[in-house]
Amino acid sequence: MQRTVRKAVLETTGPWRTYETAAAHLNCSVSYIKTLVRDGKLPKRSLDGMVRFSIDDLNALIS
Numbered sequence: 001m002q003r004t005v006r007k008a009v010l011e012t013t014g015p016w017r018t019y020e021t022a023a024a025h026l027n028c029s030v031s032y033i034k035t036l037v038r039d040g041k042l043p044k045r046s047l048d049g050m051v052r053f054s055i056d057d058l059n060a061l062i063s
Contacts, residue, residue, distance in 0.1 A: 015054060015055050015056070016045075016047060016052040016053065016054065016055070017052065017053045017054075017055060017058060018050075018051070018052065018053075019033050019034070019051065019053075022042075022053040022058055025055070025058050026058060026061065026062070033053075036061070041061070042057060042058075042061065043057055
């Protein structure tokens with residue numbers, strides 16, 4: 001349980017977001033995040049073999 005909570009806190013306070021936390025940040029669905037990636041509007045990065053999104057890239061979409 002503590003590990004899950006710690007992971008959730010790190011995902012919301014660090015510079016990287018998962019599909020789910022990126023969608024929450026943009027107030028949209030995960031499928032819309034996938035559409036943005038597919039259309040080349042949102043770059044994704046692989047960190048330790050997992051897809052992550054930069055908070056700066058997400059904020060740039062909002063602006």
